[in-house]
């Protein structure tokens with residue numbers, strides 16, 4: 305046996321112990337200079353978080369106006385439920401950029417028509433990009449026009465529709481496109497959508513505006529619009545959180 309071996313082993317052991325101690329200490333240290341995130345009361349299940357703007361669910365539809373901008377929202381509002389009544393699409397009075405948006409909707413219980421004529425509506429981000437709303441429960445249409453599609457750009461990953469008359473949810477994360485100082489688009493907008501809790505759009509990028517847009521694509525924020533497509537759709541518990549996301 306070499307006489308130096310125990311000393312070398314002891315040194316290795318000491319080094320190992322020291323490494324563990326340093327790693328343990330490191331685990332307790334912050335890995336970035338980020339501040340503590342603010343506290344947000346998420347609210348009771350089914351309710352809006354404390355930092356959300358409630359768009360449908362309050363006393364009235366005062367957060368909305370008709371999409372022509374000239375009149376108060378004409379939809380029927382009763383017991384927290386807004387119903388489309390052929391008075392035209394409605395848009396928020398406030399404009400938004402990047403948002404988290406929660407929407408609950410129900411297609412008509414009485415099934416009428418087929419394809420695009422059955423339970424059609426839409427959620428427009430910035431008034432420019434439509435996430436399609438449609439009764440796609442046993443109702444075939446073109447893939448990028450069915451419920452949950454980024455209209456005529458991206459079909460949903462799966463069809464997660466509930467049946468006619470049942471309440472359904474969209475949870476949407478939207479990033480607006482980015483533009484440089486000269487107005488040139490540097491990054492497309494994108495959207496992630498959970499439909500009834502199921503992922504149906506995963507960072508899907510917009511190739512441009514979708515049909516029925518209020519304004520051309522630009523850096524300007526825009527309203528959230530809910531589409532009147534002639535079907536008596538219902539909406540409730542709609543709320544939005546502004547996202548200060550930098551990319």
Ligand code: MG
Nearest residue numbers: 424425426437
């Ligand atoms: Mg539509």
